[in-house]
Amino acid sequence: MTIRISRRKFLSSAAVGAGVIAMPHLSRAADRPAVTHGVQSGDVGVDGGVVWARADRPSQMMVEVATTESFKDARALPPIAALPESDFTAKMLLENLPAGQDIFYRVRFRDLAHVNVLGEPVTGRFRTAPADRRDVSFVWGGDVAGQGWGINPDDGGMFTFATMAKYKPDFFLHSGDTIYADGVIPSEVKLADGKLWKNLTIPEKAKVAETLDEYRAAHKYNLLDEHVRGFNAEVPIFVQWDDHEVTNNWSLSKQLPAAYKERDINVLAARAARAFHEMYPMRESIVEPGRVYRTLSYGPHLDVFMLDERSYRGPNGPNQQTSYGPDAYFLGPDQLAWLKRGLLNSRATWKVIASDMPLSLIVYDDAANSKGSEAFAQGDGPARGRELEIAEILRFIKTAGIVNTVWLTADVHYAAAHYYNPNKAQFQDFDPFWEFVSGPLHAGTFGPNELDNTFGPEVKFIKAPGADKQNLPPSAGMQFFGHVKIDGATGQMTVTLRDRADVALWSTTLDPKPV
CATH class of the missing domain: 3.60.21.70 (Alkaline phosphatase D (PhoD))
Known part of the structure; x- marks a missing residue:
């Protein structure tokens, strides 16, 4: 699944509220879907790359992406499914990102059967390819x-x-x-x-x-x-x-x-x-x-x-x-x-x-x-x-x-x-x-x-x-x-x-x- 966000929108100040993933109170960590094997990114180019993670159950992969490690400018992207057919793996193509930029991403999963149940986030980063002649x-x-x-x-x-x-x-x-x-x-x-x-x-x-x-x-x-x-x-x-x-x-x-x-x-x-x-x-x-x-x-x-x-x-x-x-x-x-x-x-x-x-x-x-x-x-x-x-x-x-x-x-x-x-x-x-x-x-x-x-x-x-x-x-x-x-x-x-x-x-x- 390809997620498209414009460069202008990405760089603009993030509007908090509906775009930010909220974390409900849960009594036990086992109640929440987990990222089982870390996160990965790959096939990075000048304007984006692919983000991957795996869940422990049927769920939706929720991704936030930002240009700062603090996630101050983070935006939440539309979720994609992680299903048994793919062994609960999911990967998302992020496009239209700024060139030559450190990109920070945060992944968590939302339980498919209980949509208010969210897991703990795992963070990663990659650098988009440069548009200029840098090292x-x-x-x-x-x-x-x-x-x-x-x-x-x-x-x-x-x-x-x-x-x-x-x-x-x-x-x-x-x-x-x-x-x-x-x-x-x-x-x-x-x-x-x-x-x-x-x-x-x-x-x-x-x-x-x-x-x-x-x-x-x-x-x-x-x-x-x-x-x-x-x-x-x-x-x-x-x-x-x-x-x-x-x-x-x-x-x-x-x-x-x-x-x-x-x-x-x-x-x-x-x-x-x-x-x-x-x-x-x-x-x-x-x-x-x-x-x-x-x-x-x-x-x-x-x-x-x-x-x-x-x-x-x-x-x-x-x-x-x-x-x-x-x-x-x-x-x-x-x-x-x-x-x-x-x-x-x-x-x-x-x-x-x-x-x-x-x-x-x-x-x-x-x-x-x-x-x-x-x-x-x-x-x-x-x-x-x-x-x-x-x-x-x-x-x-x-x-x-x-x-x-x-x-x-x-x-x-x-x-x-x-x-x-x-x-x-x-x-x-x-x-x-x-x-x-x-x-x-x-x-x-x-x-x-x-x-x-x-x-x-x-x-x-x-x-x-x-x-x-x-x-x-x-x-x-x-x-x-x-x-x-x-x-x-x-x-x-x-x-x-x-x-x-x-x-x-x-x-x-x-x-x-x-x-």
Whole structure:
């Protein structure tokens, strides 16, 4: 549901009275509907963003929005329903807000059966994108609660999120694997040194997710962490998905392990997609309901192109095709055309392409036997299979004279910086560019992966555990995120790779070419 309020009305003095939510006297807190998992905002642009919350019963989400933390100028917006059909989640698109402004919002729920019964408010904030060339700052990463490494209070919980919050970023780009629907969270894991990792647990995470409620529960599990909830209330999320929102390495050819009673991958993907869209503050497409790929503009300096490398891919397999067809799809023709149009029409200084999988790191579909293709990379040599789409994109960017493209990704559970040099590539019809890899935010640490020379990647930085130390727990410290800052005056982009202890591991500053 879209709520429209004019900028003039929003900035005018708020009329108190009917517009202010009154709080009736109730004898017990349990009598009132509650916000169960904190609040979130997302997909913020120059004039607004999306606000999300979840209730504990059928109710209406009541939102007040203001430009001051005191809520002196607050206005109450028309309520929207939170019903069992959406697991009591609700999200509201706020539009026509002032640009470059701190926006404060307050959410509570009103009981549907007893309309005079209101719950306690929970507050959050976001900053709308600037209309002028001011500094922009954001963080990115992926991979949360993977490999059985859940919320361990003894280890501080998911405190990479607390570290990222220190930068007061304009937004958080979540590169996928937001959950591990295929991963069990045990109560304890024995570490190599004999110590125990102790997880908070919920019944639904004792098995792989198959039902809609189990997929929902996997998302709600992450929201049990205080650092995640605190981060969500302060930092808007730009979210995309990858494989673990459904199951490991899913594609149309996925052969499900014996742990699954539901044997149809399409049924699992549909349930997972519904839970994903319910649980995040995304702007939903009216052109293609459920679409994940979209453009998010954050002022004159930045456009972010959020890709979906799951919904339209062909089957995982050898992917050695020399001509483009359905079996070689990764983005698919429609998304490929959308990306070309968006890049061509963008007037932003920087065009960030948010890819949930890296371009030239080999990710096997069958990792145990080093077989099959899960990502773009098909091995050294000319472009083939899914690499044909990347070759097409890179050739188009060069031919169209598009400048200042940067690729950001996660997925492989280590940190790296890759410079793509056509002089060292097998496919050479492109201009040089950078790809930066971060993560995991809170999962096992792996890598490094084999590098494919098709597009000439040069490793400028890498931090990974090595082949003899795989699946390190978060307590080992190798949890990574990236921080990007764009200078408002010069347009320079500084990219820094950091660990959860906030150590700057590597950094570079990129000078923009004139747009």
